[in-house]
Amino acid sequence: MRQLDRYIGKTVLMSILLVLVVIVGLDGIAAFIDESEDVSETYTFGKVALYVLLTLPGSCYEFIPFAALIGCMLGLGQLATSSELVVMRAAGVSIGRLTWLALKPALVIALVGFVLGEFMAPRTDQMAETQRALAQNPGESFSGRHGVWNREGNTFFHFNAVEPQGIVHGITLLQMDDRNQLQSSLRARQAVYQGTHWVMEDVVQTNFSSWQTSREEHASLRWDTGITPELLSLVIVEPGQLPLADLYRYSRYLQQQGLESEDYQLALWRKLFQPLAVSALVLIAISFIFGPLREGTMGFRIFAGVIVGIVFRTSQDLLGPASMVFGFPPIYAALGPIILCMLAGILLLMRAR
Known part of the structure; x- marks a missing residue:
């Protein structure tokens, strides 16, 4: 039995890894082509390639559930096409055991993806966004295409x-x-954090009153604020690429500032439930192989896997904004598609017995 366990596990694992490499590779090529439109004297092709390379860990994490679905279909489909699954069933191996044997490598991939998304992807994504912004906005440029707006109290701030x-x-x-009337605007080339405050350099400040405006220039100016470099580094990265601790901390910070934090709460729950999402999609894949796709071709299995993956991702993307519009907790938006997939997979497997 151990030899059978290793054989099925290896087949499914290699299929998932192959699909993951193909999907991430295609996504990287598409990202490189898209970024190439912004090539300039400072943002060269080499820096474009570095940007895409740094975003690959985040892409791997994002596509793991999709790769687990299609990879499991391909691996088990290969065994079904060669009648090996029929022989295993005739030898007394139950569908439940085969399901568990296919789930184990998928859960290993999900665990590796969780570690990748917690410790590597956030740092590489931040490095990618920073080097792109600096390359596209060299010198004393104040405005940037990829800058971020945020707020603290009555102060709105933007940085590149x-x-x-x-x-x-x-x-x-x-x-x-x-009364939300503009009192002053300030621009600075850069600011350096000094432990308890920021020191801004090359500052231009404009003060507004009901009858006139005044302009001041400073070589350096102190900025006292509760905003730290750690908080700022969270803003430039997409919520889905942040570690769990940072998602929780930043969502609390937004709530304290009276700002909407649903995006970060939704990303928090999705990250927590990703192993469940992988399990649910693998259950769907296994139920298809033992059910309606038992005699299907490899191409049709890939097509069916892509359709299921798109429907799953679309339902997640729709339920996220819906939770903000209709006011139900983000945990329901993250957990709903997973529960539906699990129920569908279990029902199809029960019918295949």
């Missing part, structure tokens, strides 16, 4: 890039009063 050493480039601060 954040370096890990606590250096922020291209800062714009807009100070509003309680």
Whole structure:
């Protein structure tokens, strides 16, 4: 039995890895072509390639559930085409055992993906966004295509890039009063964090009043705020690529500032439930192989897997905004498609017995 376990596990594992490599490779090529449109004297093809390379760990994490679905279909489909599954069933191996043997390598991939998404993808994504922003906005440029807006109290701020050493480039601060009227605007080339405050350099400040405006220039200016480099580094990365601890911490920070935090709560629950999502999609794949796709061709199995994966991802993408519009907790939006897939997979497997 151990030899059978290793054989099925190896077949499914290699199929999942092959599909993951193909999907991530295609996504990387598409990203390189898209970024190549912004090539300039400072943002060269080499820096474009570096940007795409740094985003690959995040792409791997994102596509693991999709790869597990199609890879499991391909691996088990190969065994079904060669009648090996029929021989295993005739030898007394139950569908439940075959299901568990196919689930184990998928769960290993999900565990590796979880570690990748927690410890590697957030750092590489931040490095990618920072080096792209600095390459596209060199010198004293204040505005950037990929900059980020945020808010603290009545202060709205924008920045182009954040370096890990606590250096922020291209800062714009807009100070509003309680009636949301603009009181002052400030622009700085960069700011350096000094442990308890920021020191901005090459500052241009404009003050507004009901009858006139005044302009001030400073070589350096102190900025006292509760915003730290760690908080700023979270903003430039997509919520789905952040570690669980940072997602929880930043969602709490947004709630304290009276801002919407549903995006980060939704990403938190999706990250927690990704192993369940992989299990649910693998159950669907196994139920298809033992059910309606038992005699199907390899091409049709791939097509069916792509359709199921698209429907699953689309339902997640639709339920996320729906939770904000209709006010139900984000955990339901993250868990709903997973439960439906698990129920569908279990029902199809029960019919295949």
